Amino acid sequence: MNLDFAQLVPSIPYILYGIWVTLQFVAVSLVLGFLWGTVLSLFKIGKVTILRWFADAYTSVFRGTPLILQMLIIYYAVPQLTGMDIGAFTAGVLTFALNSAAYISEIIRAGINAVDKGQKEAAIALGVPYRSMMLKIILPQAMKNILPALMNEFITLTKESAIVSVIGALDIMRRAQIVGASNYRFFEPLLLAGLIYYLLVMMLTLTGRVMERRLAKSD
Amino acid sequence: MIDVNGLRKSFGPSEVLKGITTKISKGEVIAVIGPSGSGKSTFLRCLNLLETHNAGSIKIDGKEIDQLESNLRKKIGMVFQHFNLFPHLTVLENITFAPQQVLKTNKKEAEKNALELLQAVGLSDKAHAYPSRLSGGQKQRVAIARALAMNPEIMLFDEPTSALDPEMVKEVLQVMKNLVKTGMTMVIVTHEMGFAKEVADRVLFMDDGRLVEDEQPAIFFENPKTERAQVFLEKVL
Ligand SMILES: Nc1ncnc2c1ncn2[C@@H]1O[C@H](COP(=O)(O)OP(=O)(O)OP(=O)(O)O)[C@@H](O)[C@H]1O
Ligand SMILES: [Mg+2]
Numbered sequence: 001m002n003l004d005f006a007q008l009v010p011s012i013p014y015i016l017y018g019i020w021v022t023l024q025f026v027a028v029s030l031v032l033g034f035l036w037g038t039v040l041s042l043f044k045i046g047k048v049t050i051l052r053w054f055a056d057a058y059t060s061v062f063r064g065t066p067l068i069l070q071m072l073i074i075y076y077a078v079p080q081l082t083g084m085d086i087g088a089f090t091a092g093v094l095t096f097a098l099n100s101a102a103y104i105s106e107i108i109r110a111g112i113n114a115v116d117k118g119q120k121e122a123a124i125a126l127g128v129p130y131r132s133m134m135l136k137i138i139l140p141q142a143m144k145n146i147l148p149a150l151m152n153e154f155i156t157l158t159k160e161s162a163i164v165s166v167i168g169a170l171d172i173m174r175r176a177q178i179v180g181a182s183n184y185r186f187f188e189p190l191l192l193a194g195l196i197y198y199l200l201v202m203m204l205t206l207t208g209r210v211m212e213r214r215l216a217k218s219d
Numbered sequence: 220m221i222d223v224n225g226l227r228k229s230f231g232p233s234e235v236l237k238g239i240t241t242k243i244s245k246g247e248v249i250a251v252i253g254p255s256g257s258g259k260s261t262f263l264r265c266l267n268l269l270e271t272h273n274a275g276s277i278k279i280d281g282k283e284i285d286q287l288e289s290n291l292r293k294k295i296g297m298v299f300q301h302f303n304l305f306p307h308l309t310v311l312e313n314i315t316f317a318p319q320q321v322l323k324t325n326k327k328e329a330e331k332n333a334l335e336l337l338q339a340v341g342l343s344d345k346a347h348a349y350p351s352r353l354s355g356g357q358k359q360r361v362a363i364a365r366a367l368a369m370n371p372e373i374m375l376f377d378e379p380t381s382a383l384d385p386e387m388v389k390e391v392l393q394v395m396k397n398l399v400k401t402g403m404t405m406v407i408v409t410h411e412m413g414f415a416k417e418v419a420d421r422v423l424f425m426d427d428g429r430l431v432e433d434e435q436p437a438i439f440f441e442n443p444k445t446e447r448a449q450v451f452l453e454k455v456l
Contacts, residue, residue, distance in 0.1 A: 116303070118299060118301055118303035119303060119305065121269055121299070121303060122297075122299065122303035122304075122305070123317075124269060124292070125267055125269065125292065125295075125296070125297040125366075126292070126296075126316075126317035126321065126365070126366070126369060127292030127293050127317065127321045127369065128316070128317055128320050128321060129320070129321070132320050136316070136320075137305055137316075140307050141306065141307055
C-alpha cells in the first residue's frame with residue numbers, strides 16, 4: 001500500500017466545495033420533486049380517471065427505468081429535440097425532480113391511505129368540504145407516515161446524486177475524479193469523497209431519527 | 220320527516236339492502252336491530268349519503284337527498300362505533316372544527332357552544348385534553364357533542380356502545396337518554412336490547428337486507444311476529 005494524502009491536501013477545499021454543489025442539487029431536486037409528487041399523489045387519490053391513469057403510468061415509467069438513462073435522455077435528447085441547450089446542473093435537477101416525484105407521490109399516497117378511513121367519514125358526516133378535510137384533518141395525520149419516508153428519499157437522493165458527475169456537473173464525485181486525474185492518484189480523493197457522502201448520510205439519518213421521535217411523542 | 224321508499228344498495232354483485240321502505244317522523248326514536256351483516260350500518264350510511272343507494276328514494280322533508288347533499292349533512296349528525304375523533308385536535312377543537320369550517324361560526328361562539336355541550340355530556344374538565352387521553356366512554360361522549368355542535372335535526376348512531384368496555388356503556392346510554400328527552404329525532408343501530416325497549420318509539424328489525432318487522436318495542440319484544448325475529452331475540456336476550 002502506498003497512500004499519499006499529502007498530495008491531496010491542496011485539493012481538499014476544491015473537493016469540499018462539492019458538498020455545497022451536491023446539497024444544493026439535492027435540495028432543489030427534492031423541493032421540486034415534493035411539489036410535483038404532491039400533485040401526482042392528489043391525482044392518484046382523486047376521482048378523475050384520466051389523471052389517475054396518468055399519475056400511475058408516470059410512476060411506473062420512472063420507477064421502471066434506470067435513473068442514469070433518464071438523465072442522459074434529458075441531458076442529450078432534450079437539446080436535440082428542442083434546440084435548447086440545458087446545462088448539466090439543470091438537466092440533473094430536472095431528472096432528479098421528475099424521478100423523485102414518482103417515488104414521493106407513492107409515499108404521500110400511502111401516507112394518506114394509511115390514515116384511518118373513519119377520519120374521512122367523520123369529516124364528511126360533519127359536512128366538512130373536501131379541501132379543508134384534506135388540509136386540516138387528513139394531511140396533518142398523514143404527515144406522520146410521510147415525513148420519515150421522505151427523509152429516506154432525501155438520503156437516497158443524496159447518494160444517487162453522484163451520478164450527475166457523469167454529465168459533468170461539478171459535485172463531490174466529479175471533483176474527486178478531476179483531482180484524481182490531475183494527480184494520477186485516484187484512491188485518496190475517492191476515499192475522501194466516500195467519507196463526505198457517508199457523513200452527509202449519517203447526518204441526515206440522525207436528523208430523521210430525531211424527527212421521528214418528535215412525531216412519536218405527539219401521539 | 221324521513222321518507223324511505225324501496226331503498227336498494229349493492230356492493231358489487233351482492234345486494235345488501237333489498238328494498239327498505241319506512242317513514243320516520245320528527246321527534247321519533249328508532250332502534251334498528253338485527254343480526255350481523257343484515258345491512259343495518261349500510262342503511263344508516265345511506266341516510267346521510269356516506270353510501271349512495273342504487274335504487275329507491277330517500278326524502279327528507281319531501282326533498283330527495285341527493286339534491287341537498289351539503290345542506291343535508293348539516294341536518295344529520297352521525298356517531299360511529301369507533302368514535303372517529305380527530306386525534307391531532309383537542310376535545311374542544313374536535314367540537315369547534317366543523318361549526319367554524321362549515322357554518323362559519325366565529326371561534327369564540329363555537330367555543331362557548333362547545334363548552335356548554337361538554338358540560339351536558341359531563342366532560343367540562345376535558346376540553347383541552349387530546350382524544351388519546353380519554354377512555355372509550357369519554358371519547359364517545361365527545362363524539363356525540365361534536366355531532367350536536369352542528370345543530371342537527373336528526374342524529375344517527377351506529378352501534379355507539381359496541382366498542383366500549385361494559386362499565387362505560389351506561390354513561391354513553393345516559394347521554395343518549397338525555398338527548399331523547401330533548402325531542403331529538405334519532406335512529407340508533409344497537410345491540411342493547413334493554414335500551415331499545417326503554418327509549419325507542421319503534422323497533423326496526425332487519426334481516427338479510429330486508430326490513431322484517433317495524434313495531435313498537437313493547438309488542439316487538441313480547442310477541443315478535445316473524446320466526447326470524449323470534450330466533451334472533453332468543454339468541455340475544
Ligand atoms: N364497503 C363495502 N363493500 C363491500 N361489502 C360491504 C361494504 N360494506 C358492507 N358490506 C357488506 O354488506 C353486508 C351488510 O353490512 P352492514 O355493515 O350493513 O351490516 P350490519 O348489519 O351493520 O352488521 P354488523 O352488525 O356486523 O355491524 C355485509 O355482508 C358486509 O360484508
Ligand atoms: Mg354495522
